[in-house]
Amino acid sequence: MFGVSGIPLATKSIGVTNMNIVRYQRFPQSDLNQAFDRLASLQDEMDRVFDFSLAPFVRTPGSLGRWTPAVDVYQDKEQFTLLAELPGMSKDQIEISLHNDTVTMSGERKRETKGEQGNHAERYFGRFQRSITLPAAVQADKVTAAYENGILRVVLPKAEEAKPKQISLG
Amino acid sequence: MNIVQQQQQNENKVAPRPEEHHKSYLTPVVDVQSTQDGFVLQAEMPGVDKSGLEITVDNSELVITGHRRPLEKVGEPSYREIRWNDFRRVYELDPSIDAEAISAKMENGVLTITLPKAESVKPRKITVQ
Numbered sequence: 001m002f003g004v005s006g007i008p009l010a011t012k013s014i015g016v017t018n019m020n021i022v023r024y025q026r027f028p029q030s031d032l033n034q035a036f037d038r039l040a041s042l043q044d045e046m047d048r049v050f051d052f053s054l055a056p057f058v059r060t061p062g063s064l065g066r067w068t069p070a071v072d073v074y075q076d077k078e079q080f081t082l083l084a085e086l087p088g089m090s091k092d093q094i095e096i097s098l099h100n101d102t103v104t105m106s107g108e109r110k111r112e113t114k115g116e117q118g119n120h121a122e123r124y125f126g127r128f129q130r131s132i133t134l135p136a137a138v139q140a141d142k143v144t145a146a147y148e149n150g151i152l153r154v155v156l157p158k159a160e161e162a163k164p165k166q167i168s169l170g
Numbered sequence: 171m172n173i174v175q176q177q178q179q180n181e182n183k184v185a186p187r188p189e190e191h192h193k194s195y196l197t198p199v200v201d202v203q204s205t206q207d208g209f210v211l212q213a214e215m216p217g218v219d220k221s222g223l224e225i226t227v228d229n230s231e232l233v234i235t236g237h238r239r240p241l242e243k244v245g246e247p248s249y250r251e252i253r254w255n256d257f258r259r260v261y262e263l264d265p266s267i268d269a270e271a272i273s274a275k276m277e278n279g280v281l282t283i284t285l286p287k288a289e290s291v292k293p294r295k296i297t298v299q
Contacts, residue, residue: 070252076245083244085252087216087279120202123214135248149239150216150279 067124069105069152073132077164080134080156087150088112088123094147096154098140103154104131136162195258198236198281208267208286215257216279223276225283227269232261234281266291 072083084105086094094107106129137159145154198213215223218236226233236257263269268288275282 071249072247072252073249074244074246075248076243079245080248081244083252085216085279087214088212089278119204120200122199123201123212124199132249147278149219150214 067109067126067128069128069130071130071132073134075158077158079158080136080138082132082152082154082156084130084152084154085150086128086147086152089147089150091147094152096143096145096152098138098143098156101134101137102131103134103143103156104129105152105154106130138162194255195235196253196255198234198257198259200259207292208284211261211281211283211285213257213259213281213283214279215281217254218257218276218279218281220276223274223281225274227263227272230263230265230269232263232272232283232285234259234261234283236281 069084069086071085074081074083082103086107086109089107089109093109094105097104097106106127108127109125111125134156138156139159142157143154145152147153198215200211200213203210203212213234213236215236215238217238219239222237222239224233224235224237234257238254238256241254263285266287267285271286271288273284
């Protein structure tokens with residue numbers, strides 16, 4: 001099981017230790033996180049069912065302006081692949097750091113338009129930060145990252161001792 | 171000032187292609203800004219590149235569809251938050267918009283559509299004789 005609260009996850013065991021991921025929250029500084037999360041998924045539901053979008057109404061004021069990108073983690077025998085949705089950024093606005101088995105992505109998305117009054121604004125701007133603890137050791141010096149079409153991809157090769165081993169019967 | 175009126179995901183109006191009938195679309199997050207010359211619409215569609223975009227204007231209906239590139243081999247999912255559905259959003263264009271002059275560009279997963287007003291509806295200064 002993962003060390004993630006609130007989200008039902010497959011109980012399929014992955015790797016050696018628990019995986020800790022900071023839960024996906026659109027409004028990480030708010031005490032109303034759960035309510036907002038639910039509202040956000042309700043919004044998608046409503047969009048499908050009805051003829052309008054709730055998005056303009058669930059937008060929070062600037063003080064809660066931090067946003068959290070959605071993240072996927074994949075793994076095979078050799079490596080972990082971490083994908084994050086970060087549309088509308090440039091490479092130099094994204095920072096990635098690795099501390100032990102914890103990858104931290106952070107950065108700031110800047111509004112690129114010339115400050116004209118938006119009459120319909122749903123996008124989030126400002127700083128974001130996301131930390132993911134991987135369930136096994138990685139080779140820090142072999143981590144690579146690429147940013148394409150608004151998706152950040154971080155590839156973290158597993159440390160030799162973390163790779164599955166075939167044990168032959170003598 | 172709701173010039174670009176929105177018509178959300180109306181499946182009856184936008185007939186899905188048969189092979190994607192079962193698919194549900196994600197609604198991209200959009201900002202619409204009003205400028206002197208018209209409107210600028212920006213839609214977040216991470217994972218969509220230029221070749222995956224379909225933008226059509228038909229009977230003053232603007233349909234934006236973004237097909238995401240299939241994931242390259244990344245292994246087994248360990249944790250998932252990203253919904254990998256394609257994007258779609260439908261807008262009804264204000265009559266003041268010159269449909270012929272609409273332009274679009276895709277950069278880093280953000281689609282920018284420029285919707286200029288027709289010359290005839292732009293404010294003019296009239297000199298008093």
